[in-house]
Amino acid sequence: MNSSRPVTIKDIAKRFRCSPSTVSRALNDHPAINEDTRKNIQEYAKEVGYQRNEVSLSLLNKKTATLGVVVPTISNYYETAVIEGLHNVLQPMGYTLNICVTNESYLLEKEYLSKLLSNRAEGIFLSVSQETYDSGYYEHLEQVASRKTPLIFIDREYEDFETSRATVDDYHGAFAAVEHLITMGYKQIAHLKGPNGLTVSEQRFKGYKDCLIKHGMEVREELIINTNFKVESAILPTRRLLEMETPPDAIFGVNDQVAIGAMRVAKDKGLRIPQDMGLVGFDNSPISAYTFPSLTTVNRPGRKIGMEASRLFLSELNASGDYAHESIVLPSELIIRESSLRI
Amino acid sequence: MNSSRPVTIKDIAKRFRCSPSTVSRALNDHPAINEDTRKNIQEYAKEVGYQRNEVSLSLLNKKTATLGVVVPTISNYYETAVIEGLHNVLQPMGYTLNICVTNESYLLEKEYLSKLLSNRAEGIFLSVSQETYDSGYYEHLEQVASRKTPLIFIDREYEDFETSRATVDDYHGAFAAVEHLITMGYKQIAHLKGPNGLTVSEQRFKGYKDCLIKHGMEVREELIINTNFKVESAILPTRRLLEMETPPDAIFGVNDQVAIGAMRVAKDKGLRIPQDMGLVGFDNSPISAYTFPSLTTVNRPGRKIGMEASRLFLSELNASGDYAHESIVLPSELIIRESSLRI
DNA sequence: TAAATTTTTTCAAACGTTTGCATTCAATAT
């Protein structure tokens, strides 16, 4: 019958009739400990499965080696890629990532941040929830900042909050995507937009709009319809688009999921892609290369964003107080595939 | 200039020339504290942004309210659904989920488990990595068990390790999928298998094989090819299948990704789906409903698994030592769509 | 053999919080 209570240094000390300090030193290979003592203690510790209580150490050293990662969702390829990037850099350095999913809720986001601070997380990576964004509240962020806990924005950001951030150049990615469609001769380009208010949605939308304007094309309000990033949310909007008197001959989706939803509807209508209808997505998710036809998209370097964000965190950590926040914008890259390649 | 060091109860005590106990009680609305004292202290605490140090509390109470979730990946729909399910149940109860991604590595898995124990996680949900599975090591699991830390297996499991587990009935799902293909008149059914050794791979493979046998069909070894669950990994195997003298007229993919990869290759070859080639996947990922044609698949209730696993954890927690481990097997469900519906 | 030196071990404090028990102080009852 194994003991339920974890064995402590004191238990071992009692067993050897020595002081806890000796045990501690023995376990940590302190030079001032007798070789025999050390060996005996280490052996016994292993035997009984002693494992250092990191909680007490955290208290003592005021270091928890824990970082918070607060994101609205982990259901998309991109988000998981970011986490992978963070993980790749920070895990080997001994950090534990505490991943918190807000589900786009302001309340949950607030609660998580508060909890992370209470648990003395040493840094927080945050992609703000949509509700937070909409509401414009950010006292919960002030709280983090006033604690001098490094706070790194990922992707979605408050324009007017002073902190480091790592984002992808959504604007130029979208611009390039739409310009490509124009080059391919598409005349009526619709946009399946993301939720209002989010940086990613708005930046891509702006890229779309500016590109049309630059090329002297009309921005038809009715060709711009909202979605929520999910496949399903593209179905009805696309149907509506295709039933118009002057339907679009190309669709720029806010992400791959949405573009794939649109592709499905267009094919159901008997449209040939890319001949009758051009399609471009965003994200370069793994599946996009294997749809039929394959999907033209914009690459979004999620892993790199995670790695850059880690870098920002580390340099803020090493800075001595007077740290100048940094903004990293990674370029996005158009990946031309079949869905838009009209010859 | 805000202080970098978090303000403690002692700081507040000093400010009010009272003892830490008084501050503690005041903050916790202890009845034996003078109303004015209480109000003043609470006000001041709020003003200076006091936040209880949960680390010290954890040490004192030996409770961390932290649970480990150790999974090989979070890049698939299914895994994120499971996490969502765990989250939905446990977050409201005040638990923090510590999500650890092993990337299928035994070493990382071991390290994470050890770390979770050191950090005194109160329970661990584990989907073992492939390497662990292959190697057959499980001392790192014994360690968890001997600590009496509830350990719940998710999905992938060691047959011979005594603990609670929540899994999906992969076998019957696969069986139903293949039987459906047979009913539809497909004669040569190939299987794009998952990595060897993993429960999910093997169970689905077994369902496939047993179904063929039950229906008196030949199990052709050359029609069974390994993949790694990813889209890309289906491309070459499918090409190989289609170039055979007697190529298959249907493919059962170990998951949707693989089936979608196969779909792409088949369509490239000019095969019509489902007329010339039947396809079935596994997972019922969101995208599967919107491929063209839509993909017949087997639903895998990830969220439910997460919720069931939570339940298992909670009942083990509430049990007084003599807990009989439980095995939950959730049914999987065939979802018939276009890719196999040959009339 | 005593003093000097080296090796090994112990003591005590610290990290931040809670809590049973003891103490203080004022108000009330005798």
Added chain:
DNA sequence: ATATTGAATGCAAACGTTTGAAAAAATTTA
């Protein structure tokens, strides 16, 4: 005026570990 009560606060220990300084034990030197 004194005993009794009650309210409000303080003390000290505890959680598990580390670490500088002090103490003890063992060894070497003269």
